[in-house]
Amino acid sequence: MLSSGVIIGVITFLIAFGSFFITPRDVKWFAHLSRPQWLVFEPLIPFIWTAIFICGAISANIVWKQNPGSVVTWLLMGLYLFVEVITIAYIPLMLRLRSLKVGETLGLIGLISAIVLALAVLPISLLATVLLIPYLVWSPIGTLTTDELKQLNPEDA
Template identity: 90%
Template structure:
């Protein structure tokens, strides 16, 4: 039998591949945008998100292990899935539509969904909730960075 951790990890990994649905033309649009001077950590962003998704997968596995197969647990797994999908969608959708506003909206939706998830998970497992803190800290940084990009590049907002 395959462990829940392996299944959750595989699903997380497969969804993360959605970020590869971008074209060179899309990347060129984003690369030409002006960046704020303080955005020196941009090369680290893929590694930061990888760590955040690992924490999220571990959090989901802890929640699953607390009450496997219950209706509430399935609902929470759906919420974990939604948060990851909306987060992964940020880059390809924003690039394809060439709209920083769309990116900002997706970032905000992910942040709000993650807050709801953390509140729902807290009574089940404080440790699982703690593992969501990296997302809860980083997501607003990404959303504010996108907002700053909109200010610097109003023609691409």
């Protein structure tokens, strides 16, 4: 039987793979947007999100191991899943719809959901909650960056 860590890791990877559903035409639109001068870390973003998703998967595994199979644990797994799906949907949906507003909205939904998740996980495991902090710190940076892109590219908002 597969361990919970392997199952959670595979699910995390498969959902993250969904970010590849973008076309060169979509990327071309995004590449032509004006960017803020301070956005020098853009090439690091995929690596940052990879680390954040690894932390989230470890957090989910810790929560699962506390009370495997309980209704509360399954609900929390659903919330972990929702946060990841919303986060992964950000790029393909924003690019496909050519709408920075869509990206900003998804970023805010992800952040609010992650806050709810962190608060729900806190009584179960402090370590699992701490592992969600990278998401809670980085997600607002992405959302604020998208807002800045909207201001610099009002025709693409």
